[in-house]
Amino acid sequence: xxxxxxxxxxxxxxxxxxxxxxxxxxxxxxxxxxxxxxxxxxxxxxxxxxxxxxxxxxxxxxxxxxxxxxxxxxxxxxxxxxxxxxxxxxxxxxxxxxxxxxxxxxxxxxxxxxxxxxxxxxxxxxxxxxxxxxxxxxxxxxxxxxxxxxxxxxxxxxxxxxxxxxxxxxxxxxxxxxxxxxxxxxxxxxxxxxxxxxxxxxxxxxxxxxxxxxxxxxxxxxxxxxxxxxxxxxxxxxxxxxxxxxxxxxxxxxxxxxxxxxxxxxxxxxxxxxxxxxxxxxxxxxxxxxxxxxxxxxxxxxxxxxxxxxxxxxxxxxxxxxxxxxxxxxxxxxxxxxxxxxxxxxxxxxxxxxxxxxxxxxxxxxxxxxxxxxxxxxxxxxxxxxxxxxxxxxxxxxxxxxxxxxxxxxxxxxxxxxxxxxxxxxxxxxxxxxxxxxxxxxxxxxxxxxxxxxxxxxxxxxxxxxxxxxxxxxxxxxxxxxxxxxxxxxxxxxxxxxxxxxxxxxxxxxxxxxxxxxxxxxxxxxxxxxxxxxxxxxxxxxxxxxxxxxxxxxxxxxxxxxxxxxxxxxxxxxxxxxxxxxxxxxxxxxxxxxxxxxxxxxxxxxxxxxxxxxxxxxxxxxxxxxxxxxxxxxxxxxxxxxxxxxxxxxxxxxxxxxxxxx
Numbered sequence: 332x333x334x335x336x337x338x339x340x341x342x343x344x345x346x347x348x349x350x351x352x353x354x355x356x357x358x359x360x361x362x363x364x365x366x367x368x369x370x371x372x373x374x375x376x377x378x379x380x381x382x383x384x385x386x387x388x389x390x391x392x393x394x395x396x397x398x399x400x401x402x403x404x405x406x407x408x409x410x411x412x413x414x415x416x417x418x419x420x421x422x423x424x425x426x427x428x429x430x431x432x433x434x435x436x437x438x439x440x441x442x443x444x445x446x447x448x449x450x451x452x453x454x455x456x457x458x459x460x461x462x463x464x465x466x467x468x469x470x471x472x473x474x475x476x477x478x479x480x481x482x483x484x485x486x487x488x489x490x491x492x493x494x495x496x497x498x499x500x501x502x503x504x505x506x507x508x509x510x511x512x513x514x515x516x517x518x519x520x521x522x523x524x525x526x527x528x529x530x531x532x533x534x535x536x537x538x539x540x541x542x543x544x545x546x547x548x549x550x551x552x553x554x555x556x557x558x559x560x561x562x563x564x565x566x567x568x569x570x571x572x573x574x575x576x577x578x579x580x581x582x583x584x585x586x587x588x589x590x591x592x593x594x595x596x597x598x599x600x601x602x603x604x605x606x607x608x609x610x611x612x613x614x615x616x617x618x619x620x621x622x623x624x625x626x627x628x629x630x631x632x633x634x635x636x637x638x639x640x641x642x643x644x645x646x647x648x649x650x651x652x653x654x655x656x657x658x659x660x661x662x663x664x665x666x667x668x669x670x671x672x673x674x675x676x677x678x679x680x681x682x683x684x685x686x687x688x689x690x691x692x693x694x695x696x697x698x699x700x701x702x703x704x705x706x707x708x709x710x711x712x713x714x715x716x717x718x719x720x721x722x723x724x725x726x727x728x729x730x731x732x733x734x735x736x737x738x739x740x741x742x743x744x745x746x747x748x749x750x751x752x753x754x755x756x757x758x759x760x761x762x763x764x765x766x767x768x769x770x771x772x773x774x775x776x777x778x779x780x781x782x783x784x785x786x787x788x789x790x791x792x793x794x795x796x797x798x799x800x801x802x803x804x805x806x807x808x809x810x811x812x813x814x815x816x817x818x819x820x821x822x823x824x825x826x827x828x829x830x831x832x833x834x835x836x837x838x839x840x841x842x843x844x845x846x847x848x849x850x851x852x853x854x855x856x857x858x859x860x861x862x863x864x865x866x867x868x869x870x871x872x873x874x875x876x877x878x879x880x881x882x883x884x885x886x887x888x889x890x891x892x893x894x895x896x897x898x899x900x901x902x903x904x905x906x907x908x909x910x911x912x913x914x915x916x917x918x919x920x921x922x923x924x925x926x927x928x929x930x931x932x933x934x935x936x937x938x939x940x941x942x943x944x945x946x947x948x949x950x951x952x953x954x955x956x957x958x959x960x961x962x963x964x965x966x967x968x969x970x971x972x973x974x975x976x977x978x979x980x981x982x983x984x985x986x987x988x989x990x991x992x993x
Contacts, residue, residue: 345379348386353413360411368404378404393419394430394438397645402430402438423447436645497527516540518561530589531557531570544632553630555588555595599631606644607651618651688918690734693742694722700750708762709753712797717746720791735852736922748784763798771801815942820845823934828883836911837928839891842884844929844936847873848944848960851922851929851936857910859892874961949974 349361369375378400382388388396393405396419408416420427423443430438434447445460455475476482482494486505493505514526516537529536543556545564558570567577567587577587582601586594593601603622607614614622625634638644697717704710721742725734752774756766771789775782786803793801824845827838843849853873863870863877869885870877880888895912909919929936948956953967960967 343379344383345375348383349408352386352389352415353408356408356411356413361408364404364407364411367407369400374400389416391417391419393417394422395436396438397433432639498530499528500533518543518556529557531567531576542632544630553628554586595631595635596626599635600626602635602638606638606647614651618647687733689736689739693734693739696743697722697746700746704750704753704757706753706757706762708764709757712763712792713746713749713753715795715797716749716788716791717742721745732856735856737850737852745784745787748781749788751778751781752785752788763792766798766801768801771803775803815938815945817942817946820939820942820946823939827932828887833932834928835887835891835894837932839884839887840911840925841929841932841934841939842887844934844939845943846884847878848940848947849873850940851925853961855909855911855913855919855922855925858908859910860908861910862888862892874958876955876958878959944970945974 345365346358346361349356349365350358353361365375365378369378377398381396381398381401382404385392385395388401389405389408393402396402402419405416405418409418418427419430419438421430421440421443422437423439423446426440428440428442431441431444432438434444437447439447449460450470455472457472457474460472471479477494483492484495484503485492486508487499487502488504488508491505493507495503496506496509497504514535515522516526516539517529517532517534518536518540521537521539525538526535527538527541528534529541540556544553545556545566546553547566547569548559548563549565549569552566554566554568556564557567559565567589571577578589578591580586580588580594580597581591582593582597586596588594600622603625604614607618607622625631628634701710701713701717704713725738725742728738753763755774756762756770759770761770771785775785778785789798789801789803792798824842827833827841827845830838840851840854843854844851861872863872869880869888871880871888891910895907895910911920911925912918913920913924926936944960947960948967948970951959953964953971956962956971957964957967
């Protein structure tokens with residue numbers, strides 16, 4: 332039996348908008364259309380923000396959508412029989428055809444995209460799409476390229492004077508005689524891409540490898556792959572140092588390549604200058620710093636690709652033209668996939684001041700959660716609990732350090748439990764002041780996952796006179812759970828100390844957990860300033876007192892300081908101070924990412940830390956444990972009691988030895 336249209340799900344603005352726009356479609360159909368447009372939860376949230384802010388995208392203005400998920404949603408709704416939703420037409424030709432990536436902020440069909448990028452050419456005098464650039468860096472169209480006498484040579488196979496399609500081992504060949512896909516690529520061995528003979532090597536190379544950017548194994552510079560292997564790639568200068576073999580970039584005269592056209596770095600610089608220049612011909616200082624940092628990247632091709640992402644060029648152009656001021660508020664309003672990367676690059680290049688992004692995100696989420704409450708009294712109570720209780724305590728514990736993932740997640744869980752309990756009261760037409768003990772007991776019984784955190788909220792509400800006659804049992808942590816296997820701990824430590832096949836960063840992080848009982852949040856917060864040297868020894872500052880690292884852990888930490896690198900491809904090449912840098916510029920590796928990497932090595936970070944802390948607490952006094960490992964003194968005393976370490980007479984014995992009578 333088909334379910335008819337009903338009220339939208341609470342808290343889903345996109346579903347509410349679609350229900351009002353298409354009242355004939357049921358909730359299941361609308362939910363299915365949203366799922367087809369964006370499969371992942373973060374994608375659905377971005378889609379909801381875009382459509383709710385700009386509902387006109389669904390009624391004919393889809394060509395102006397930044398995200399392709401909007402077009403997928405329109406197609407799914409139209410297929411389901413929607414009447415108010417309008418399939419967008421190509422703004423250039425007016426036909427209802429599939430729209431592709433945006434050109435200057437407008438999505439065009441496949442046939443109109445090349446025409447929109449057409450330029451007038453001095454050689455033929457016609458406006459046509461750019462086919463390539465000549466040796467002087469000037470754009471030429473496809474017809475002029477084909478008619479150029481330098482593009483025509485006798486084919487070495489058929490003997491006819493035709494346009495050169497490829498250069499083989501025997502010489503130039505025409506399109507008819509061009510070799511097929513039976514030649515494997517010299518570098519990757521693939522036969523799926525177009526194969527041509529490299530003029531530098533004289534061997535077959537696929538199109539993907541001709542454009543592949545690498546870090547040269549000989550000189551360490553970023554450049555296009557020209558020789559060697561994928562494991563040990565070589566740039567043009569290191570492949571053949573003969574300066575007469577290579578030409579130079581027409582702009583910078585430094586990049587070695589087979590033609591005199593603009594190199595990728597100079598081409599990127601030209602695009603960024605055109606993008607950042609204001610109508611008056613000047614560039615904002617912060618954008619100029621960002622441009623210089625982007626141009627000096629080891630991967631200018633990655634920067635070029637990043638500029639094509641939705642919203643990037645449009646927003647930067649508006650900033651450069653003076654219509655919008657470069658600020659945190661502007662960056663926060665950009666699409667989610669873009670803002671995190673751009674914001675981190677602006678901070679790294681000095682265009683924006685740094686801030687605790689995780690704390691800002693937590694405060695924004697708390698404001699949204701409070702605003703979602705329908706009862707004003709509950710809004711006031713939740714604000715007091717979230718802001719003046721949890722956030723205030725969190726600020727007091729930071730001492731200038733950024734918020735860790737566990738700290739932010741703990742606050743979110745407590746606020747979520749309180750908000751869910753208040754929502755449950757609203758559904759039963761109750762408030763905290765009219766709530767009775769039976770209501771609280773019923774909630775705690777039906778929601779065991781929120782029992783502890785809801786009980787904390789109830790006790791806080793009674794203490795601050797928001798509720799009366801409510802009691803909630805408090806829970807106390809009894810100690811670590813699970814086996815504390817010391818034999819496995821030392822086996823894992825020996826494996827990480829001597830297994831060179833594992834990444835250095837993963838080995839160092841695992842050993843800090845196994846040997847020094849460090850939390851993942853503390854490991855990711857380490858910087859190069861925490862590592863010091865004195866009298867040939869390597870020191871690591873984990874607490875108020877540095878510890879001396881033993882061999883071979885000291886050599887491993889020194890190697891990590893020298894070889895640490897941001898994982899994945901980077902756009903900016905600014906050196907990071909973090910000992911474990913993350914994928915975003917200026918940010919450390921997240922606890923979740925480090926946890927996944929340690930699990931891949933066969934380590935359980937929580938259990939391994941508990942085992943190490945248990946052993947250390949049985950051997951060291953609580954005061955020394957707190958100073959060397961950086962844990963709170965109360966936590967050190969708690970672990971000492973769990974480990975049954977008898978240090979009651981330690982202080983008295985030290986005092987006796989230091990006294991004049993002793």
